[in-house]
Structure formats: C-alpha cells, structure tokens
Amino acid sequence: MTALTAExxxxxxxxxxxxxxxxxxxxxxxxxxxxxxxxxxxxxLAAAKQAKTNPRAVAEKIAARLKTQPMFAKVEIAxxxxxxxxxxxxxxxxxxxxxxxxxxxxNGKSAVIDFGGANVAKPxxxxxxxxxxxxxxxxxLFRANGWTVTSDVHLGDWGLQMGQLISEIGHRGIAPIYxxxxxxxxxPKDSPITMExxxxxxxxxxxxxxxxxxxxxxxRRATAELQAGRPGYRALWEHFFEVxxxxxxxxxxxxxxxxxxxxxxxxVDRLIPALIAMLKDKHIAEESExxxxxxxAEPGDKKEMPPLILVxxxxxxxxxxxxxxxxxxxxAEQDPDLILYVVxxxxxxxxxxxxxxxxxxxxxxxxxxxxAGFGTMNGTDGKPxxxxxxxxxxxxxxIAMTTAEADKRLHEAGIGADYPAEERADIxxxxxxxxxxxxxxxxxxxxxxxxDLERFTRFEGKTGPYLQYAAVRIQSILRxxxxxxxxxxxxxxxxxxxxxxxxxxxxxxxKLAAAExxxxxxxxCEYAFELAQKFSRFYAEHHILSESDAGVRAARxxxxxxxxxxxxxxxxxxGIEVPERM
RNA sequence: GACCCCGUAGCUCAGCUGGAUAGAGCAUCGGAUUUCUAAUCCGGCGGUCGCAGGUUCGAGUCCUGCCGGGGUCGCCA
Numbered sequence: 001m002t003a004l005t006a007e008x009x010x011x012x013x014x015x016x017x018x019x020x021x022x023x024x025x026x027x028x029x030x031x032x033x034x035x036x037x038x039x040x041x042x043x044x045l046a047a048a049k050q051a052k053t054n055p056r057a058v059a060e061k062i063a064a065r066l067k068t069q070p071m072f073a074k075v076e077i078a079x080x081x082x083x084x085x086x087x088x089x090x091x092x093x094x095x096x097x098x099x100x101x102x103x104x105x106x107n108g109k110s111a112v113i114d115f116g117g118a119n120v121a122k123p124x125x126x127x128x129x130x131x132x133x134x135x136x137x138x139x140x141l142f143r144a145n146g147w148t149v150t151s152d153v154h155l156g157d158w159g160l161q162m163g164q165l166i167s168e169i170g171h172r173g174i175a176p177i178y179x180x181x182x183x184x185x186x187x188p189k190d191s192p193i194t195m196e197x198x199x200x201x202x203x204x205x206x207x208x209x210x211x212x213x214x215x216x217x218x219x220r221r222a223t224a225e226l227q228a229g230r231p232g233y234r235a236l237w238e239h240f241f242e243v244x245x246x247x248x249x250x251x252x253x254x255x256x257x258x259x260x261x262x263x264x265x266x267x268v269d270r271l272i273p274a275l276i277a278m279l280k281d282k283h284i285a286e287e288s289e290x291x292x293x294x295x296x297a298e299p300g301d302k303k304e305m306p307p308l309i310l311v312x313x314x315x316x317x318x319x320x321x322x323x324x325x326x327x328x329x330x331x332a333e334q335d336p337d338l339i340l341y342v343v344x345x346x347x348x349x350x351x352x353x354x355x356x357x358x359x360x361x362x363x364x365x366x367x368x369x370x371x372a373g374f375g376t377m378n379g380t381d382g383k384p385x386x387x388x389x390x391x392x393x394x395x396x397x398x399i400a401m402t403t404a405e406a407d408k409r410l411h412e413a414g415i416g417a418d419y420p421a422e423e424r425a426d427i428x429x430x431x432x433x434x435x436x437x438x439x440x441x442x443x444x445x446x447x448x449x450x451x452d453l454e455r456f457t458r459f460e461g462k463t464g465p466y467l468q469y470a471a472v473r474i475q476s477i478l479r480x481x482x483x484x485x486x487x488x489x490x491x492x493x494x495x496x497x498x499x500x501x502x503x504x505x506x507x508x509x510x511k512l513a514a515a516e517x518x519x520x521x522x523x524x525c526e527y528a529f530e531l532a533q534k535f536s537r538f539y540a541e542h543h544i545l546s547e548s549d550a551g552v553r554a555a556r557x558x559x560x561x562x563x564x565x566x567x568x569x570x571x572x573x574x575g576i577e578v579p580e581r582m
Numbered sequence: 583g584a585c586c587c588c589g590u591a592g593c594u595c596a597g598c599u600g601g602a603u604a605g606a607g608c609a610u611c612g613g614a615u616u617u618c619u620a621a622u623c624c625g626g627c628g629g630u631c632g633c634a635g636g637u638u639c640g641a642g643u644c645c646u647g648c649c650g651g652g653g654u655c656g657c658c659a
Binding site: 027033036040042049080082117159160265288289291302303304306311312313348349373375378384415447450455458462463469473518520529530533537539540541546 | 618
C-alpha cells in the first residue's frame with residue numbers, strides 16, 4: 001500500500017515540473033488545517049523563494065494544473081501560497097477498501113534489533129520493561145513494513161556479575177566440585193542452584209563486593225577465569241544460563257514478547273581473540289595503563305570521548321568488547337542493513353564508542369549502527385520508579401500489580417460478571433498488559449514518563465483499555481451482523497463522520513512510515529487513539545444494524561470491518577491484544 | 583567542569599525534515615441516552631511553548647548564551 005501523500009505528491013511534483021520547477025517541491029503532507037483541507041503542499045513557497053518570484057503566483061499555476069485531475073474535489077490557495085487539496089469522496093472510497101488487505105511486501109532490507117537486555121541470574125525489573133516493550137513494538141513495526149527482522153535478546157551473561165555469583169557460591173561452599181581445580185569432569189547435569197537461589201545469591205554477592213574490596217577482587221578474578229575457560233566455572237555458568245532462561249522466557253511470555261535469538265555476551269566469546277588480534281594488527285588497539293584500549297576520539301569532537309576498553313588490566317573483557325564481537329557475529333550471520341539497539345539512553349556514550357570503534361575496524365559490513373535510546377520510568381514523585389519499600393520493583397510484580405488493578409476496574413464496571421472465571425482472568429491480563437504497554441509506548445522514547453497505575457488502567461482517555469474497548473465494540477457489532485445474516489460491502493461516504501474516518505484509515509501508511517523513520521511507536525499510539533475516536537464519533541451518529549436500507553447498512557458494516565482490521569493491526573504492532581469481548 | 587536528554591494548558595504528554603489560529607487526554611463547567619457495549623459522544627474554560635538574543639517572508643521547531651530538572655564522563659552493565 002503506497003502512502004496517499006506519496007501518490008498525491010507524484011501528481012503535484014509533475015505539475016511543478018511542467019512549470020519548469022523541481023519536482024521535489026511537490027511534496028504533499030496531511031493538512032495542518034483539517035477545517036480547510038485534507039492535504040496540502042507548501043512547495044510553492046520554497047519554489048518562489050528559490051526562483052525569486054511571488055509564491056502565490058507559483059501556487060496559482062500549480063493549482064491550475066491540479067484542477068484538471070478528477071480526483072480532486074477542491075484545489076485552493078490559501079495564505080502566502082499553501083496549496084490546499086481535498087479529494088472527492090469517490091477517490092477516498094476507491095482507496096479505502098484496499099487499505100487493510102495490503103500485505104507487507106518485502107522491502108529487501110534486513111535489521112537486527114537488539115533489545116530486552118536482561119541479565120542472567122538477575123530477575124527482570126522495571127528497567128527492562130521499556131526495552132522490552134519498545135523493542136518488541138519496533139520489531140513488529142519493521143516486519144509490518146517489510147523488513148526482515150532478527151531480534152536478539154542479547155543477555156548480559158559474561159560480565160562481572162558472573163564472577164560475583166561464582167565467587168559467592170564458592171564462599172558458601174554450595175557446590176565444591178565446580179571449584180576443584182583437580183577435578184576433570186564431567187559435571188552434574190542438574191543445576192546446584194535454583195532460580196530462587198539466584199535471586200537471593202546475586203544481591204548478596206553484589207553487596208559483599210561493595211562492602212569488601214577483597215571480595216570485589218575475587219569476583220574480578222573469577223570473571224577473568226571464567227572468560228579464560230576454567231571448566232568448573234563454565235559448567236556453573238551453563239547452569240546459571242539455563243536456570244535463568246526459564247524464568248526470563250516466562251516473564252517475556254507474559255508480556256507477549258518474543259525473540260528470534262537468545263544470544264548474549266558469552267555467545268560471542270569465541271570471536272574475541274581473533275577480534276583483539278585483528279585490532280592489534282591494524283594498530284587500532286593499544287596498551288594503556290595496563291589495559292588494551294581503542295582510542296575513539298575524533299578531531300571535531302565537542303565532547304570528551306573516553307577510549308573504549310577492550311581488555312581490562314585484570315585480563316577480563318567488558319561489554320564494549322562483547323558488543324564489538326557481537327557486531328562481527330551479526331555481520332557474519334545476518335549481514336544486516338541495520339543494527340538497532342533499543343537500550344537505555346544512559347548508555348548512549350557507550351554505543352557511540354562502540355560504533356566508532358566498529359567503523360575504525362571496518363567490521364560492521366553494510367550495517368548502519370544505531371542506538372534508539374529511551375528515558376526512564378519514574379514514580380509519581382518524579383524519581384525513578386521504586387517499590388513502596390524503596391527497592392527496585394521486579395517486572396513480575398509490576399505485571400501482577402497491573403493485572404490486579406485491571407481486574408479491579410473490570411469488577412467495578414461490572415464487566416464480565418457472568419463470564420467464566422477463566423475468561424475474566426484472561427481479559428484482566430490483556431487489559432493490564434495493554435494499559436502498561438500503551439502508557440509506555442505513547443510517550444516519545446527519549447522522554448522520561450511517570451508511572452501512574454490508576455491513570456493507565458482507566459477506560460476513559462488515551463489509554464490501552466479505551467482502545468481495546470473500541471475494538472471490542474466493533475467486534476460485537478460484526479458478530480451481531482453475522483447472526484442476522486447481514487453482509488458487508490465496501491465503505492461509502494455519506495456523512496462528515498464517515499469521511500473523517502475513511503480519511504484517517506487511508507493515512508495508515510504514512511503513520512507506519514513515520515513511526516519507522518523515527519523509531520517512534522508513540523506515533524502509532526496517537527494514530528490508534530484518533531482512529532478509535534473517529535470511529536466512536538461515526539458510531540454515535542449512525543445506526544448500523546438497525547439501518548433499513550440494506551446497501552447503506554452493508555457499506556457501514558464494511559467501514560466497521562475495515563476500522564477493526566486497521567485498529568487490530570496497529571494494536572498488534574504495539575503488542576496489544578484485543579479480547580473477544582469485555 | 584565538559585557533553586547528552588528534557589523544560590509546551592492546573593496535571594500527564596503530542597507536535598514528523600521551520601509554515602496558516604500551538605494540539606490531545608485528565609481535571610473542571612454545560613449538553614446528549616427507550617445504547618448496535620454511555621467504559622461513549624458533542625460543546626465551553628484553560629498556554630508570554632523555561633528566559634534572552636539571533637537567522638528567516640515565517641521559529642514550539644534551527645543557531646548562541648543563560649536558568650531549572652535528569653543523565654553520562656577509562657577498566658559495572
């Protein structure tokens with residue numbers, strides 16, 4: 001489905017060219033003044049500026065040519081030289097029917113999207129919510145727009161926290177066999193520690209390292225030994241990974257987030273020696289203060305650019321190194337056009353360093369490297385979201401809390417009182433997740449936002465539940481229409497409400513493109529909300545099932561079906577499910 | 583100290599590569615219902631776009647400086 005503005009833009013561009021002006025002036029956009037027009041072209045102003053003539057005169061010439069096109073109901077010049085365009089209802093109707101049925105045709109481009117970023121052995125917390133929700137939405141969006149996407153969870157499983165865990169377990173004497181240097185294996189198949197153990201051990205280990213420098217030193221040594229391949233530590237690490245994965249899959253599963261690859265820092269470990277050798281050979285890497293570094297500062301830099309630390313003075317690598325190796329891995333495996341990192345904005349400098357090093361080393365292939373950062377989720381006090389006790393809230397608890405709130409709302413509204421308990425629970429879950437995701441996605445990525453459960457779960461206003469409700473109502477109408485044996489036909493425009501709704505439906509491709517260009521799902525949130533509003537307006541003004549004229553009824557049913565299809569498509573890109581009924 | 587992000591209505595936030603009268607939700611005030619799910623719809627109220635300069639025919643948007651909030655700055659991720 002080509003965007004309508006692109007179709008119009010081509011026509012207007014031809015008009016400019018016919019006047020001996022550059023076609024690029026013909027760009028058409030949605031009107032800023034919906035009361036005056038549907039679309040507009042501002043090119044006459046720019047063209048006149050360049051040609052040093054009167055913008056209105058240029059606009060007049062273009063408009064005269066456009067008026068010969070039968071698709072325009074109105075071509076007007078306004079203000080200093082805006083060309084306002086209104087399409088005929090027939091032109092709108094003719095394009096409407098096709099909008100939802102258009103499948104994504106492959107665009108020949110591929111992307112690796114790196115998000116999730118949970119750590120092995122640490123429970124997911126609210127900080128992982130944004131990466132998961134935004135990243136998942138972007139992978140759905142890119143796929144919907146024809147990209148070949150490979151999503152990778154990129155687990156944090158190779159850094160200091162692994163050494164901290166190992167040394168803590170060593171201290172506790174839980175599994176001595178893994179620490180026996182004379183033991184030659186094999187190691188037990190079953191993990192000596194459970195997920196619950198890990199949730200307790202990691203904070204303890206982390207605290208110990210903070211309190212005692214000697215413990216930190218020990219953890220560093222264990223990290224370096226793990227990375228050097230000490231068998232007992234590797235075996236222990238395998239257990240950490242497997243045990244953690246079960247828990248992480250469960251949590252992402254409840255959010256409806258899936259990854260194509262469950263790789264992590266450790267999975268590129270094998271590539272690191274060659275990477276380092278290559279960087280040394282090319283004299284990109286150099287020794288400094290006992291560490292091996294890559295200088296990434298460039299002459300024009302406005303800010304200080306610290307070097308990237310490839311190998312720490314204790315011999316261990318850190319995540320800059322694994323990130324570089326991961327680029328190598330992705331180029332070898334997927335050779336993508338784009339690698340997109342959906343990671344907290346606070347890591348922006350890190351990515352800049354990695355990207356520069358990758359460019360210097362020439363390892364990124366044809367891939368554009370891009371960091372799509374995001375801001376933090378704050379509490380109502382404006383500070384990073386915490387539990388009442390002041391601790392970090394686990395994602396699991398956050399989801400449980402949201403689901404419970406959704407359930408409460410449903411109960412208060414008397415919804416589903418007569419539904420089976422199982423269905424009610426399913427609705428509460430979907431509504432809770434929708435509330436959470438929509439709230440997160442409807443803010444622009446980079447801005448921080450305030451978590452307000454009460455507000456997010458409301459059915460009124462710009463919320464996930466409102467959108468679900470709108471979709472459910474349409475489903476209800478279509479179900480009843482089916483019961484009555486009514487059939488749908490292509491939509492017709494017979495009123496302002498219908499015209500506004502059809503026009504909005506037609507604008508979907510523009511919004512999908514804009515959301516992709518800006519890596520900004522909030523554009524789709526806005527679109528979906530406006531769609532639901534425009535539908536509600538239409539719905540309030542027109543009867544559908546009780547309409548006696550079968551033709552009108554069929555056209556309105558068609559408009560309902562089309563709206564539903566688009567709404568569901570957009571909600572799906574946002575990762576929001578619509579219940580059958582609610 | 584340097585750099586990055588943010589500062590728009592009472593509150594929470596949009597505003598795409600500068601364009602016509604700065605938008606939405608909530609709150610508030612008023613109206614619509616023998617509902618195809620009113621969990622809805624319609625209307626009113628509400629803003630010196632942090633401040634001061636600059637570029638431009640035109641600036642919330644671009645540039646400079648300042649103020650305020652958050653963040654980052656060589657061996658954590």
